[in-house]
Amino acid sequence: MALNDQQIQFLQGKVKDFSNNDTPKIKNNNTHQQYKVINRTPGDPNSKDVTQAIAVAPIDSSGNVDYSQTAIIVAGTQPENPASFGNAVKAAWDPTSSLTAQTQDIRNFYQSTMKKLADKPNGYISNMSGFSQSGPAVAKVASEQKVPHITNFDDWASVGATNPYILGIVKNFPHEYLTPSDIAYLNKRARIYMASSKDLRYFDGGAGNIPYGKVMVVEGTPGLNNPIGDHDTQFSEIKGNGLNIDWYIKNNRFCSGMTYAQVVKVAKAKAKKAKSASFDPHSWFDSTDYQTYVDEYVKIYGAFASENPANQKLKEFDVDIKDIKGQLKSASGGKAISLRSDLVKSVAQKASLQAEVYVSEVKQLVDNEKTVLEGQIQAVRQQAYSLGRHLSAWEIEGLLSNFSMSSCWDTNIEATILTELAAYQEKLVVFSEKVSAAADKIVAIDKENAQLFH
Template identity: 25%
Template sequence: MINEKDLNNLADEVYLVDKNKAKKDKIESWREGDIIKGGELTQGYKVLKAEDNTDNGMQAMAVAPVDDAGNVDTSQVVIAYAGTNFSDAKDRATDIQTVAGGDKQLAVNPYLETAGQAITAQDFADIISEKYPNAIITTTGHSLGEYLALMIASENQWRNVGFNGPDPYGILSADAKKWIKNNPGMLTNYRNRGDSAIGNLMGNGTGAQIKVSLEMGLDNPLTYHSLSVWKFDDNGNLIIPNNKYNKKAMRQQAERVLMTQFVASMYALKALEALFRSSGGGLSSNEQFYLDASQANSVVETASRSLKLAMANVIILYQEAIEDAEKLWNTGLTKARGSASKLSGSEIEEALSSVGTTQSTVISDPSEEYREKINEAKEIGESFDILANEIKGQIDLVVQKDQELAQQLKVRL
């Protein structure tokens, strides 16, 4: 799956689909067929389609990984949406009318109304999904772009990873809201804790928010909103500073990694399942099929190992959270006893309860939530194992029944 570092950079590059912005920056705007590479990207990407909508100010592009030989991997596609260009009145109007007001239409002046960016963003997504029906599609964006990317991912049941976006829950359909509820972890909106003026607006109805304290200190509010403040490790994963505030964010990130591994693994297995059932149960009798079967087994085993590693990390983080909750309660009691030595244990607990601090609120309730997260991780692993075993069984059955292939292999041994 395409890593978070590249998604961050693509969320930045999509701004240059805007011809006016590109001209102002004295560079070429991105167009269909262009190759985006270099800079902070870990690999190259080919622009499959780009749109600069002059009616409402929306910019979007769809890209796929490309290797040095020019081979394009359209099994993975990223749709990136541009955020607000503050020199564009239509972008500013979208922020007010759609993000703040919840109206998908856009009144560009008192006498003229047009389809807003939320509508044309979906039109763009429809074109890409129709042209690449078997692709794993991920959406990304920054600011207004992430608002649109979150909306599109929710409506189309896709993965999203973006940055500093207002939450679009208010304009989502009932079906999208139901899907969000049933598929936690598919949406990731990294928000800078200090970005209260823009990126943390409109709540967190989608549940996509991972709010991170970047320990930037006092700074210009617009700096908190910047894409460039996010840092990534050698594997392209977002680095979340290990501090007390970020404990929750680190657990949430681990959940998203698990879900990403699950989605990638399920797509791989579904593709294999289609391959082995495509002929209605008919058998191939050539060596190429045997090689395909061996490769399929390798895919299943590799996906299984990756998923189990991600699941183990999630479980460890939540087990640590349970231990932290217990330590917090015991530390609090110790300090309370030191401050009120004349009170009995029950009187101290009663005093703490009067201000909303009880053993239940500190240990029991959070620990129950953490145990539910651990169980969810285990259920994901079990779902994967069931499908993996079914496919491995199909592979074994086909190879066993292909007597002609078996005879060919015997002759050559």
């Protein structure tokens, strides 16, 4: 019951409300998904607390809580709280600072949540999420604990969080920062959503840039729409673990992850709109040449996405199969036989390609599970050391000696799965080749029979 970015985004919108009351569950009325609140910070804006956070676990349709998918969600700056606001300003503009002081709060919250999960079945923190000021701090703690899924929104002062390495000052830096190993981990595990407009975040000391993770940019609202602008966890349209690209295309807006063809389609819509009269002053100087928008796309949203060759080919097969079926409705004689042959071959080739895609996806699932297990082992070991007050380090290590990847991960089963996948793929490839060959024979025989009537 793995949580995805879309669910994390919903929970980000609930942190401030549910960190400040004793409600045991959170419900998404649109999806009917419920979450049990495992842990929370006081969340009182009138207190000295500068961090608001909740830890939740999803509840399945039978009412069972999946503690293995516990997520820590941390809110951003509390503008009404002088201490919280001051930390945000310091993180952005104090050259001797780096990560916000909130980092230790988040580290403590992680540890307190782990203690609450100690007696829960398969208790494990699988996801962490931060917004604004809490983004870099969450990234730091998640990297330390090897949390497999990190979903952040509009990280504030993230450039400053890597200050020692940007300035070349490595030794004797007095504050915490994101190290190269942290950044390497985040580049593999963190997805960060931000608006192209940057708005408030432009003043975070790094011009709103985010130097780690997979950054996904969505088209911001033009102009001064409000003091905070698009600096909001709910601004991006998310579907699953990525942007809802179809939504952005439908609304003629850009976002990261578009193919060249998709960018051109949106760019032409923008150019067409610019040619028409508009009462919106923000559009008066928009270009009427679609190529202008195409050129700007890469600078703002990143490189054009390359369509996955296998998935693109599957789409092409679907189109071909649909077209052949349509032609068969009115075809007869030799043409019908030829079309049936083409149909059989397309279906066979599609089956072979689907096997390739399936094998690739299963391998990715195995790799993901392996990473999750590594994180769980790391978390248990750290928890054992934090709770083992009456044992020496060597005694704890002795107890944990058999709790390692080599003892918990069955490499033989992994090898068996990969072997079976390869065999499955090979069988479908052979089947596809035989069916295609049979289809060719049908056409050849038909041609031979036709010659008898000449």
